[in-house]
Amino acid sequence: MAANATIPGGASSAGATILIVEDEPAIATAIAQRLAAEGWRTEVARDGLSGVEAAARLQPDAVVLDVMLPGIDGLEVCRRIQADRPVPVLMLTARDDETDMLVGLGVGADDYMTKPFSQRELVARLKALLRRVDRASQASAASTVEPPMTVGDVVIDKAQRRVHRADEEVHLTPTEFELLVMLASSPKTVQTRERLLAEVWDWADASGTRTVDSHIKALRRKLGSDLIRTVHGVGYAFEPPADD
Incomplete structure (x- = not known):
């Protein structure tokens, strides 16, 4: 189980906590292993309600969130997560449909990727998200x-x-x-x-x-x-x- 983490040396540095909300075990495991190789801490939730609970408990630095989930779908999960605390969300969708993408952005997602996707690109997108959060925090303070x-x-x-x-x-x-x-x-x-x-x-x-x-x-x-x-x-x- 991952613990909450700050990002002391910049938003993309080792130690960031990433919550993965994905019900397909093979995909969730592959993402978790790839992110762990980057030095990030990860936790996996396998359904929507568990994802909401994990986000509230972990206070993660970013969330990788599948749209299609058991219980409540990823869009509702994103709404609830963002209502509790703004956090970067990268949504995963099985369909390359712009309407789905716009709905995801409308409920608070920051980025999206269509399955199947490159693990390398996923890491690059997450690093960019974390750097942007860090940059925004610095700009806000200034x-x-x-x-x-x-x-x-x-x-x-x-x-x-x-x-x-x-x-x-x-x-x-x-x-x-x-x-x-x-x-x-x-x-x-x-x-x-x-x-x-x-x-x-x-x-x-x-x-x-x-x-x-x-x-x-x-x-x-x-x-x-x-x-x-x-x-x-x-x-x-x-x-x-x-x-x-």
């Missing part, structure tokens, strides 16, 4: 005296990691928040998918451009479709509403 960013009717408080539009709070996942900050920091400037992947996801290659597109769609659903302009074949730009 911005405690920084005033909120106001762009049009959107207010972004980086210290508290809260977003409001037209005085209404909008609840974003950690990844959505980082993506919004990146775009809003340079209004009307087109950001390529490759740059967004490098800066927000910390990915060194351009293999995840569809991930960017899915997160942009999730952001539009929460903030409104008028704020982010698509530049086809290139990327996206934040377009604050014009003053009346």
Whole structure:
């Protein structure tokens, strides 16, 4: 059984605790062994309710979560985990369906992978998630005296990691928040998918451009479709509403 762990030397350092919620024994065992080889502590839960309980008890640094689970499904598990405590969640789905991906992102997942997947890529994705959490924590500490960013009717408080539009709070996942900050920091400037992947996801290659597109769609659903302009074949730009 894994114990709760902090990440003293940076978010990707040895000692991180990863909860694996997966009902297929062969897949769960293979993931646990691969993550243990990275120096991470792991615990496996085989159904949805056990996953929720383990997340509350372990306070893991990240969760690998299958969508299809006995009891309650992975989407409900993700909702309950995020309601208790924000934690990076990488969802595993058996279908390459964008609707499923968007629903997963909508309930608080930060990333997703479609089965079958490469163990090497899984590790890379988890390392990137952990680095982003560490970076966000450092940025939040550094911005405690920084005033909120106001762009049009959107207010972004980086210290508290809260977003409001037209005085209404909008609840974003950690990844959505980082993506919004990146775009809003340079209004009307087109950001390529490759740059967004490098800066927000910390990915060194351009293999995840569809991930960017899915997160942009999730952001539009929460903030409104008028704020982010698509530049086809290139990327996206934040377009604050014009003053009346």
